[in-house]
């Protein structure tokens with residue numbers, strides 16, 4: 277037997293060491309977090325006054341009920357997490373593994389206000405978390421879920437300015453009114469934004485955007501389309517959103533659709549006729565759809581705003597209407613052969629918020645249903 281192959285104690289130790297080195301080389305932070313999540317998932321310990329899963333009726337898409345605030349999940353899937361319950365060791369673990377980016381639900385940089393929103397008197401100081409993460413060159417996107425009268429006004433400005441101190445590691449901030457459904461029972465009474473209060477928030481943000489654009493070359497803070505709708509103000513043009521970094525959070529959806537639609541319209545030669553069809557949207561994007569239809573020379577393309585009876589008519593949930601709302605609104609109407617719906621109105625690819633699939637809605641209404649993902653796809657489908 278070759279002496280090198282004798283399984284003596286020294287060889288065994290070397291092999292073990294090699295395995296550790298080997299495994300540490302090939303294991304990425306993704307592998308480590310995926311394993312940990314499987315073995316020791318952590319339940320959310322907050323009781324946020326804006327928690328969506330707490331204000332949903334039965335029968336929604338299953339993924340919406342998940343109360344997820346685990347930092348491993350946040351790193352892997354990009355959801356905004358609070359970091360309220362992480363330990364000193366957790367943060368060291370994140371830094372050692374070299375996680376590149378986090379989306380953090382900040383809400384307020386004032387600990388008292390933040391703890392009130394999170395319903396968690398022990399929530400960590402978020403600025404300390406941000407400092408430690410950015411010290412390791414981890415980049416951050418921050419979200420401020422606006423609770424009227426709680427974290428807006430002077431507190432909002434302070435939070436944005438505090439976060440801007442960490443630019444460019446903190447890449448930007450999104451401001452969005454919290455979702456308020458009609459199923460909020462036994463929860464903190466959240467006030468809806470009316471036109472005046474929504475305008476006041478926008479005025480504050482616009483002032484800061486102008487200042488930041490001069491100082492650091494980016495607007496840095498952006499608001500969701502809902503807030504413009506609530507304030508009865510027009511959506512900004514596409515250039516306002518720079519490279520649309522927060523499109524997945526519904527920041528700039530309207531501007532992106534309009535920009536792509538107008539660009540595609542310049543490139544295309546229009547057919548004589550278009551098959552009769554209907555575009556559906558929530559209240560926030562209803563007027564935009566009408567304006568796009570008016571750019572075409574057909575009277576066969578129509579649009580309908582679907583009222584969200586399932587969750588309630590608040591603008592913060594207007595764009596996530598139920599499949600049953602679609603059926604109830606359109607049944608018996610002349611909607612043509614095709615129904616068009618934006619992907620951002622759907623969950624898990626093909627479901628409305630009540631779990632009805634595109635196929636089920638199509639069958640019930642006796643039409644085809646097609647999804648569009650942006651303005652050029654919308655135009656293409658409109659010309660069909």
Ligand code: SF4
Nearest residue numbers: 320322324327343344
């Ligand atoms: S962090 Fe807050 S909003 Fe998110 S799941 Fe937990 S309680 Fe709900």
